[in-house]
Amino acid sequence: MPQNDTVNRRIVLAARPRGLPTPQDFRLEEAAVPSPEAGQVLLRTLYLSLDPYMRGLMNEIGPTYAPSVELGGPMAGGTVSRVVASRHPQFRVGDLVLGSAGWQDFALSDGKDLAPLGEMAQPSLALGALGMPAFTAYVGLLDIGRPKPGETVVVAAATGAVGAVVGQIAKLKGARVVGIAGGADKCRHAVAELGFDACLDRHDPQLPQRLAAACPDGIDVYFENVGGAVFDAVLPLLNIGARVPVCGVIAHYNDDTPxxxxNRLPLLMGDAVQKRLLVQGFIVLDHYADRFDAFRRDMSQWIAQGRVKPREDVVDGLENAPEAFIGLLEGRNFGKLVVRVAAA
Amino acid sequence: MPQNDTVNRRIVLAARPRGLPTPQDFRLEEAAVPSPEAGQVLLRTLYLSLDPYMRGLMNEIGPTYAPSVELGGPMAGGTVSRVVASRHPQFRVGDLVLGSAGWQDFALSDGKDLAPLGEMAQPSLALGALGMPAFTAYVGLLDIGRPKPGETVVVAAATGAVGAVVGQIAKLKGARVVGIAGGADKCRHAVAELGFDACLDRHDPQLPQRLAAACPDGIDVYFENVGGAVFDAVLPLLNIGARVPVCGVIAHYNDDTPxxxxNRLPLLMGDAVQKRLLVQGFIVLDHYADRFDAFRRDMSQWIAQGRVKPREDVVDGLENAPEAFIGLLEGRNFGKLVVRVAAA
Structure with a gap:
């Protein structure tokens, strides 16, 4: 059933997953479309962003930067929405806004979580190449990774929402960029379309050797967004003074136990000393006040110039969000994953 | 046999250790005292510094910042020496110098590795509270750890050459300081003499719980110089935005295999994101040009004011260096470990 004006479909957390979520951990519910009270707007969801961090929100003890989703409550998520009714002085019917309506057709908002988008040719970009994932890439790479011309930057999930932007910005800054991605198609895209110098298949059993061959001068910046075997292959290749911004470790989001x-932790700490490594975790939410304006200005320009090429993986229909999200955690998406909930 | 003027005793690397070194990995040899050529000085060793990093020099593949000791070659190490013969225009007989003569009674030098010490009441301090270990504490704590007044700083090996200075500087900067040390005597010293707010016994099976109790506001700076179980206890207590300068992981220097x-590495990386941790390794050799003058000025003043109290563990006789060094790796020293090779 597609979106209509009288029913609010929403996807709630039916059970807290153990390991990889299954379709049974989600439930599609229907309710009446709510009406805004004074000071509220009613939003109709156009696009829902699906991002790896949402896996953490499904645990009973959630991340440090956002509350857990309650059992039976709607899944949380960033959205591009249209204002369809307004009792708020700053929003008018028809306004396009970036918000956090979650996995549902309609939502009320008091406006505090909303950012007006104006009119955009491709509004979903506000969830990707002009939004949180690309901003994550920008802050992590430029403020922590600080690549210098000629240095080697390695990034995994190289065609994903974050990795693709990390690599393209690193190229803009004059670095040599080696990506790691799941499968030949993604690797071809990273090199042919995104301009990476090389891209390796993460499924290749020879990944450590191939990465060493692809990085003859070692690795100066490793943008960590996956963890697992990729980091194991990267660690011995890090140069003295290398920087490792860490935005997430998706390979471990489904771990129930260590x-x-x-135990490779002592190896990392020993290498940290020997190689004077900087390992710095960050949450992009911390950086909006200081850096988002610069990001938006730079990224808009780079996209307009064709120097950063956004690629989206668009899934149609809210009902398909759970399956798409599970696929995201398995690396099945190809580009920024968004759900088109309704036509713009 | 004590030092005399005609024999150069030296301790060489007899075998590369597996795990903890044994006395059989060292050999005491005797040779003639060499004569300086033009441009050289002959040094008589007064004090030899014993430091954990030397364990790395005993491996076939040494650290990144210094060559390995060759099999059969003299053990390397920092020394305070007296110039006893000089054919070098900048050094005179009787000069007291800081150098790197290694584990031997006499050594030649072309002067490039020497720093004049002038006359010092306690020359061995140039190897400890006024030298490399304290400089390590200063750079790591102030430049990476950056404790703010009221923050909680935790340091292990709390009465060791580095840890004791970390804690005392942190107190000077207004932080709350919790030490971890091996045994009740050391813990008493850390609190009663060095002014730590608390100090916990690393052998206590309840260390994680006791550390949590001693750090009710969490940990803002963990100065990592040991690794192992201490870091495992620290990690869950680190606050958002915590800093972890890493100068070494002595708990793992004898590891032959991981x-x-x-595998606790994914836990660290996940926590790094959630808590926006900064983990930064450093080698103090990198920082002499920029920071040593400031260190020497500050530390001389703090010692003179009694605000930093140096404690040395002095072992008499070069022949006792191997046993003392093995004890250092086991944590048996109490204060900065130096060997008095000859009377000053």
Whole structure:
């Protein structure tokens, strides 16, 4: 059933997943479309963003920067919405806004979580190449990674919402960029379309050797967004003075218990000393006040110039969000994953 | 046999250790005292510094910042020496110098590795509270850890050459300081003499719980110089925005293979994101040009004011250096470990 004006479909958390979520962890519910009270707007969801961090929101103890989703409550998420009714002085019917309406057709808002988007040719970009994922890439790469011309930057999930932008900005800054991605198609795209110098298949059993061959001068910046075997392959190649911005470790989001040994933490700490490594985690929410304006200005220009090429993986229909989200955690998406909930 | 003027005793690397070094990995040899050529000085060793980094020099593949000791070659190490013969225009007989003569009674030098010390009441301090270990504490704590007044700083090996200075500087800067040390005597010293707010015994099986109790506001700076179980206890207590300068992981210097699982590396990386952690390794050698003058000025003043109290663990006789060094790796020293090779 597609979106209509009288029913609010929403996807709620039916059960807290163990390991990889299954379709049974989600439930599609229907309710009446709510009416705005004074000071509120009614939003109709056009696009829903699906992002790896949402896996953390499904746990009973959630991340430090956002509350957990309650059992039976609607899944949270960033959205591009149209204002369809307004009792708020700053929003008018028809306004396009960036918000956090979650996995549902309609939502009320008091406006505090909304940013007006004006009219955009491709509004979904506000969830990707002009939004949170690309801003994550921008802050992590430029403020922590600080690549210098000629240095080697490695990024995994190289065609994903964050990785693709990391690599393209690194190229703009004169670095040599080696991507790691799941499968030959993604690797071809990273090189042919995004301009990476090389891209390796993460499924290749020879990944450590191939990465060493692709980085003859070692690695100066590793943008960490996956963890797991990729980081194991990267660590021995890091140069003295290398920087490792860490925005997430998707390979471990479904871990119920720490993975089996050996314990590689002492190896990292020993290498941190020997190589004077900087390992810095960050949450992009911390940086909007200081850096979002610069990001938006730079990124709009780079996209307009064709120097950053956004690629989206658009899934149609709210009802398909759970399956798409599970696929995201397995790396099945190809580009920024968004759900088109309704025609713009 | 004590030092005399005609024999150069030296301790060489007899075998590359596996795990903890044993006395059989060292050999005491005797040779003639060499004569300086033009441009050289002959140094008589007064004090030899014993430091954890030397364990790395004993491996076939050494650290990034210094060559390995060759099999059969003299053990390397920082020394305070007296110039006893000079064919170098800048050094005179009787000069007291800081150098790197290694584990031997006499050594030649072309002067490039020497720093004149002038006359010092306690020359061995140039190897400890006024030298490399304290400089390590200063740079790591102030430039990476950056404690703010009221923040909680945790440091292990709390009565060691580095840890004791970390804690005392942190107190000077207004932080709350919790130490971890091996045994009740050291813990008493850290609190009663060095002014730490608390100090916990690393052998206590309840260390994680006691550390949590001693850090009710969490940990803002963890100065990492040991690794192992201490870091495991610290990690869950780190606050958002915590800083972890890493100068070494002595708990792992004798590891032949990575320790058994579970693999705690993903936990660190996940926490790095959630808590926006800064983990930064450093080698103090990189910082002499920029920071040593400031260190020497500050530290001389703090010692003179009694605000930093140096404690040395002095072992008499070059022949006792191997046993003392093995004890250092086991945490048996109490204060900065130096060998008095000859009377000043």
């Amino acid at each position: 993975p089996p040994g050996p | 320790p058994p699982g579970p």
